Every structure is written in C-alpha cells, then in structure tokens.
C-alpha cells in the first residue's frame with residue numbers, strides 16, 4: 001500500500017482581492033518522488049508554492065505536512081517541521097562567507113544555539129558538516145568568499161546546500177536552473193537527481209523548461225488559471241488536450257510546445 005502523503009493540499013485557495021490565483025487545489029506529494037508543478041505564465045505556480053511555504057496566507061483550504069495542518073503556521077514553524085524551500089539570498093548573510101552561512105544553518109538545525117558571534121573555527125564538527133554540504137554541491141572552492149560576491153549559478157548551488165543542511169523532508173525548488181550558464185545546469189540537475197535517488201525526500205519543483213521536467217520529474221501537476229487541470233506521468237499528461245489548450249491559450253511560445 002502507498003505510504004501516506006508527506007505533504008498534501010486540500011482545496012487550497014488563494015485570492016488577491018477578487019482574483020482567485022489558486023483555486024481549491026487538492027494534491028498529494030509522496031516520499032521519494034519529485035513532482036513538477038507546471039502551467040503557463042500566471043497559472044498560479046508561484047502562488048501555490050508561496051501558500052504552501054507560508055509566504056502568503058490561504059483564503060481557504062489547508063496544507064498538511066506529515067499529518068499536521070500547517071496552514072496557520074509561520075514560515076519558520078513550517079521550516080522547523082521539515083518544509084524546506086530554496087533560500088533566497090535575502091535569507092542569507094551576504095557579507096559572511098559561504099562556509100559561515102552553511103555553518104549557521106547546520107548549527108541552527110542541530111539546536112546547538114544560534115550564536116552569530118561565535119568563532120567558526122571553534123566548532124570543528126559544524127565546519128566539517130558545512131564542508132560536506134558544500135562539497136556535495138561542488139562549492140567547496142568558494143568557501144571563503146562572501147555570499148554577495150558569488151556568481152548567480154553558485155548562489156543557486158548554495159541554496160541547495162542550505163536546504164540539505166536544514167535536513168528538510170520536503171524540498172521545494174523554484175526554477176533551480178534559471179539564469180544559469182549552460183555548463184552550470186547539469187551540475188544542479190545531477191545534484192537534484194542525487195538527492196532524489198536516496199528516496200528519503202519529497203521534492204517539489206516549479207519549472208518551465210521541458211528538458212528539466214523530463215530529466216527529473218516522476219509526476220507533474222498542471223495548473224491553469226489557478227486550477228489543477230491534470231496530473232500524472234509527465235509524457236502522458238503533456239499530450240492531453242486540456243494541457244495543450246492551457247498553454248496555447250495563454251502563451252504560444254511556451255516551452256511545452258517543444259516537447260509535443
């Protein structure tokens with residue numbers, strides 16, 4: 001029998017004034033799977049991510065993590081319960097080094113106190129762990145650099161390292177390869193593949209690029225005007241008329257056409 005979903009949404013709805021951006025979306029996300037959330041521009045993908053992670057409040061419906069309704073919890077409380085969304089640079093300390101930023105996340109996760117002013121080199125275990133995560137994302141060489149000076153691709157890799165350091169059950173990636181150079185993309189895709197391969201995490205991905213979706217996704221859910229219009233195997237779902245219509249009606253140049 002299928003394990004209970006790690007994360008679910010039940011009739012989750014977001015309104016901006018009179019506009020329904022996410023319309024009663026019900027979906028389950030299971031351990032060891034990667035689900036891509038796709039849909040044309042303005043479909044509600046980012047809003048759906050934002051309401052799950054707590055950046056915005058639901059108008060109605062709920063988000064359930066490991067059996068607990070998290071809908072009224074803060075972002076920090078959701079993170080603490082295992083919901084990890086890729087960090088934005090604003091969550092980091094731009095003038096501290098790459099290593100220090102990861103160390104602080106490792107330290108907070110280990111509940112060993114969150115003392116920003118403690119000297120990093122006094123905590124060898126924390127540094128070893130931080131270096132382990134940086135090595136996993138091929139960023140060890142940049143360990144001394146201030147985060148603010150990292151090139152874009154390295155910032156995205158750092159985001160992944162921080163998610164891993166948080167030890168989250170659920171990993172949410174919002175276009176993880178956006179803005180990356182051609183040679184950086186495979187590094188991040190390999191990394192997500194590797195995280196997926198150990199089957200312990202539940203991964204959600206908002207993505208436009210069909211090659212990324214086909215490389216990574218076990219399943220897709222398609223949003224259109226805030227409503228979930230299709231879900232299932234990526235190849236099969238993308239061929240469905242309702243999905244083709246959703247894209248053609250909104251954005252004739254959408255990447256999805258390349259896949260059809």
Ligand SMILES: Nc1ncnc2c1ncn2[C@@H]1O[C@H](COP(=O)(O)OP(=O)(O)OP(=O)(O)O)[C@@H](O)[C@H]1O
Nearest residue numbers: 016019020021039040041042043044045046047048
């Ligand atoms: N803060 C906001 N206030 C008002 N309307 C918003 C807000 N955020 C999003 N919207 C609207 O909600 C709808 C869904 O937007 P959202 O950004 O979630 O779509 P998306 O699928 O992520 O689009 P894209 O692929 O272009 O990023 C759009 O019509 C958008 O204009």
